[in-house]
Amino acid sequence: MSLPTEHQKQTASAWFETLRNRICAAFEAVESAVAGPNPASNGEPGRFIRSAWQRSPEGEAGGGVMAVMRGRVFEKVGVNVSTVWGEFSEPFRKEIPGAEKDPRFWASGISLVAHPCSPKVPAAHMNTRMIVTSEWWFGGGGDLTPVFPVAADTADFHAAFQAACDGYRADAYAEYKAWCDRYFFLPHRGEPRGVGGIFYDRLNSGDWDADFAFTRAVGEAFLDIYPRLVRRHMDASWTPEERQAQRIKRGRYVEFNLLHDRGTRFGLMTGGHTEAILMSLPPDVAWP
Amino acid sequence: MSLPTEHQKQTASAWFETLRNRICAAFEAVESAVAGPNPASNGEPGRFIRSAWQRSPEGEAGGGVMAVMRGRVFEKVGVNVSTVWGEFSEPFRKEIPGAEKDPRFWASGISLVAHPCSPKVPAAHMNTRMIVTSEWWFGGGGDLTPVFPVAADTADFHAAFQAACDGYRADAYAEYKAWCDRYFFLPHRGEPRGVGGIFYDRLNSGDWDADFAFTRAVGEAFLDIYPRLVRRHMDASWTPEERQAQRIKRGRYVEFNLLHDRGTRFGLMTGGHTEAILMSLPPDVAWP
Numbered sequence: 001m002s003l004p005t006e007h008q009k010q011t012a013s014a015w016f017e018t019l020r021n022r023i024c025a026a027f028e029a030v031e032s033a034v035a036g037p038n039p040a041s042n043g044e045p046g047r048f049i050r051s052a053w054q055r056s057p058e059g060e061a062g063g064g065v066m067a068v069m070r071g072r073v074f075e076k077v078g079v080n081v082s083t084v085w086g087e088f089s090e091p092f093r094k095e096i097p098g099a100e101k102d103p104r105f106w107a108s109g110i111s112l113v114a115h116p117c118s119p120k121v122p123a124a125h126m127n128t129r130m131i132v133t134s135e136w137w138f139g140g141g142g143d144l145t146p147v148f149p150v151a152a153d154t155a156d157f158h159a160a161f162q163a164a165c166d167g168y169r170a171d172a173y174a175e176y177k178a179w180c181d182r183y184f185f186l187p188h189r190g191e192p193r194g195v196g197g198i199f200y201d202r203l204n205s206g207d208w209d210a211d212f213a214f215t216r217a218v219g220e221a222f223l224d225i226y227p228r229l230v231r232r233h234m235d236a237s238w239t240p241e242e243r244q245a246q247r248i249k250r251g252r253y254v255e256f257n258l259l260h261d262r263g264t265r266f267g268l269m270t271g272g273h274t275e276a277i278l279m280s281l282p283p284d285v286a287w288p
Numbered sequence: 289m290s291l292p293t294e295h296q297k298q299t300a301s302a303w304f305e306t307l308r309n310r311i312c313a314a315f316e317a318v319e320s321a322v323a324g325p326n327p328a329s330n331g332e333p334g335r336f337i338r339s340a341w342q343r344s345p346e347g348e349a350g351g352g353v354m355a356v357m358r359g360r361v362f363e364k365v366g367v368n369v370s371t372v373w374g375e376f377s378e379p380f381r382k383e384i385p386g387a388e389k390d391p392r393f394w395a396s397g398i399s400l401v402a403h404p405c406s407p408k409v410p411a412a413h414m415n416t417r418m419i420v421t422s423e424w425w426f427g428g429g430g431d432l433t434p435v436f437p438v439a440a441d442t443a444d445f446h447a448a449f450q451a452a453c454d455g456y457r458a459d460a461y462a463e464y465k466a467w468c469d470r471y472f473f474l475p476h477r478g479e480p481r482g483v484g485g486i487f488y489d490r491l492n493s494g495d496w497d498a499d500f501a502f503t504r505a506v507g508e509a510f511l512d513i514y515p516r517l518v519r520r521h522m523d524a525s526w527t528p529e530e531r532q533a534q535r536i537k538r539g540r541y542v543e544f545n546l547l548h549d550r551g552t553r554f555g556l557m558t559g560g561h562t563e564a565i566l567m568s569l570p571p572d573v574a575w576p
Contacts, residue, residue, distance in 0.1 A: 076576075188556040188565075251569070258546035259556065268476040268547065277476075281539070283576055287569035288364075 004136050004208055012130040012212060013083045013108035019128075019219045020081045020110055024048045024067055026227045027079075027114075031071045034234050038072070040117040041235075046071015048079070053273045061086045066276045070283075073234050075117040078279035083108040088133075092270060097202065098133035106132040109140070110219070111263070113280040114226070119246035120233040122146035122153060122194070123253065125280070126222040127263070128215045136208070138215045139201035141176065142222045143184050144229075145194030145253060147246045153229050154195045160225035161198045164217035168210070176200045186256055193256050247286035254281055292424050292496055300418040300500060301371045301396035307416075307507045308369045308398055312336045312355055314515045315367075315402075319359045322522050326360070328405040329523075334359015336367070341561050349374045354564045358571075361522050363405040366567035371396040376421075380558060385490065386421035394420040397428070398507070399551070401568040402514070407534035408521040410434035410441060411482070411541065413568070414510040415551070416503045424496070426503045427489035429464065430510045431472050432517075433482030433541060435534045441517050442483045448513035449486045452505035456498070464488045474544055481544050535574035542569055 004012075031045035046069045054063035064082025071077075087103040088096055099105065109129025116123060128140030144157045158177070165173035176198035184193040198218070203211050257264045257280055267277040292300075319333035334357045342351035352370025359365075375391040376384055387393065397417025404411060416428030432445045446465070453461035464486035472481040486506070491499050545552045545568055555565040 070576075188562045254542060254573075255546060255566075258543060259553070265547070274476045278543075278575065281575035283574060285573045285575070286571060287566065287573070288358075288571050 003134075004130075004132055008208060008212075009106060009108065009130070009132065012215075013081075015212075015216060015219075016081045016083075016108055016110040016128070019216075019223070020065075020067065020079050023079055023112065023223055024069075026223060027069060027074060027077060030073050030227055030230050030234065031069070033231065034073050038118060038235055039237065040072045040075075043072045046074060053276065055084055055086070055273075064273065064276060066273075066279060068279060071117075073116060073118070073121070073230060075115050076279075076283040077112070077114040078276075079110065079112045080276045080279065081108075081110050082273075082276070089270070092266075096133060097137070098135035102134040104133070111280075112222075114230075115250065115282045116230065116234070118234060118236065119147045119238050119242040120236045121230050122233075123250075123282075124222075124226050124229075126219070126226070128219055130212070130215070135204065137202045137204040138211050139203060140215060140218055141180055141197060141199035142218065142226075143180055143194055143197035143199070144226075145249070147242070147249045149195050150233075153232070157195070157197060157225055157229065160221040161218070164214070164221040165198065167217055168214040172200075172214075173198065184256065186252060186260070188259070189252065189255070191252065193252065244286065244288075247284055248288065250282035250285045251287050254285060257281065291422075292418075292420055296496060296500075297394060297396065297418070297420065300503075301369075303500075303504060303507075304369045304371075304396055304398040304416070307504075307511070308353075308355065308367050311367055311400065311511055312357075314511060315357060315362060315365060318361050318515055318518055318522065319357070321519065322361050326406060326523055327525065328360045328363075331360045334362060341564065343372055343374070343561075352561065352564060354561075354567060356567060359405075361404060361406070361409070361518060363403050364567075364571040365400070365402040366564075367398065367400045368564050368567065369396075369398050370561075370564070377558070380554075384421060385425070386423035390422040392421070399568075400510075402518075403538065403570045404518065404522070406522060406524065407435045407526050407530040408524045409518050410521075411538075411570075412510075412514050412517075414507070414514070416507055418500070418503070423492065425490045425492040426499050427491060428503060428506055429468055429485060429487035430506065430514075431468055431482055431485035431487070432514075433537070435530070435537045437483050438521075441520070445483070445485060445513055445517065448509040449506065452502070452509040453486065455505055456502040460488075460502075461486065472544065474540060474548070476547070477540060477543070479540065481540065532574065532576070535572060536576065538570035538573045539575050542573060545569065 034041045048067040048069040050067045052065045055061035062084035067079045085106040088099045093099040111127040114124045123145040126142035162173040180199035183199045322329045336355040336357040338355045340353045343349035350372035355367045373394040376387045381387040399415040402412045411433040414430040450461040468487035471487045
């Protein structure tokens with residue numbers, strides 16, 4: 001199969017940046033809209049702070065931009081974009097499709113983790129990426145992690161991603177929902193991480209335009225539904241007991257990310273940008 | 289080489305229980321001795337709560353006892369002993385010395401992690417164990433994790449373990465100190481976990497009595513020095529900024545345990561007792 005052109009790579013990486021801009025704007029609008037009696041709503045609305053990083057001092061291996069906001073609705077939310085290239089070192093070539101044939105790679109993506117102040121507002125994760133080795137593929141997904149699951153939130157979150165999937169392929173939603181349930185599971189706790197969503201990887205149908213359109217639709221679905229779920233619950237008050245339940249639930253999130261998450265472990269083991277990778281960790285956590 | 293006798297196994301596992309009893313008594317005495325102005329010293333002295341667990345419902349694969357105390361000096365301290373036996377499943381036989389030849393194993397040990405309330409009091413870890421497959425060995429060590437290192441504490445902690453090592457073999461301390469420094473290191477942060485101590489594994493000199501005596505001496509060294517370090521600082525007050533520094537330092541502890549610690553990862557991947565394994569995680573943590 002032919003590899004994506006430079007124009008296609010640039011188009012994908014520009015999209016991830018556009019999506020980042022739109023998500024950051026939507027989250028900042030949420031910060032401005034909260035009223036109360038949310039105990040954290042008295043402060044100023046949070047705003048994203050962006051900082052750029054490079055893989056090498058001269059920037060010839062690419063890099064990324066971290067955007068972090070610490071606000072009154074979002075206790076900590078990170079939205080990272082990165083576009084990196086280079087060669088996989090020997091030990092990793094067997095693990096990456098197409099890298100044994102040719103160790104060169106190019107990768108671009110967006111990754112987001114939101115930890116709301118309120119235990120009534122679900123945490124969420126979204127990530128999409130495009131990878132090129134001697135093969136190419138898209139991957140990503142989104143999933144929701146409420147402390148106290150609300151059936152209507154779960155249904156609406158899944159419906160948004162189902163619509164994105166249905167526009168791509170009839171059986172995509174069933175497949176990617178099941179993949180998400182398998183992936184975001186803590187075997188040592190016998191617990192799912194949250195209420196699911198979708199997960200897909202190594203997506204290459206042979207039609208780059210269609211696969212890229214699906215990846216855009218996944219990002220759009222998240223941008224549509226998650227701020228609506230946040231707004232639905234952000235003005236509710238909470239008790240100290242609910243807050244403590246949130247801090248314990250966040251401990252499970254840490255366990256998943258450090259024990260199991262392939263992206264986190266792979267990034268840390270391969271000398272990725274530690275601060276950007278670990279921005280996913282929650283701000284305030286308990287293992288009581 | 290000949291394998292340890294049942295009597296030797298029983299002697300080792302009885303020692304681990306005796307050491308647990310003596311450590312718990314020493315820590316409870318510390319809880320009773322704190323005066324103030326430690327902000328946490330107003331509560332009642334903490335006491336250990338023990339709970340037993342078994343690897344199988346009938347107990348024919350062994351089990352252990354968790355002892356946990358949540359007190360006014362020790363925010364959370366867990367002391368676990370376990371004696372377990374069985375057969376390694378296929379995927380792990382290659383990773384364990386002697387298990388490819390015969391998959392049966394017997395293992396007994398003590399494991400301790402202390403997270404003090406005060407950021408002025410260092411956290412600590414100690415573990416010793418005896419393993420029997422078609423080979424046998426001892427392993428263990430102890431290390432200190434202060435938020436704000438104090439040179440005298442570090443010197444005294446190391447001196448205690450050096451004395452234990454010097455009684456065993458002239459070059460043991462240099463070797464096991466260096467091993468500890470290599471092992472308790474967070475490569476993704478470029479940081480050591482703490483100020484070190486000793487670490488040893490696969491210790492089999494051919495003289496079981498000598499190796500067991502050294503393992504006892506390691507436990508005794510910890511029992512001697514750590515409560516003294518705790519008493520040295522437990523009455524000091526602290527600021528909110530010092531507490532926050534402690535919560536962040538604890539995040540590094542979580543990162544090490546979940547990303548790198550062989551015992552934690554091995555235990556969780558092989559269906560160990562999750563609650564006992566993750567008792568090492570600190571009660572209150574920040575990734576701000």
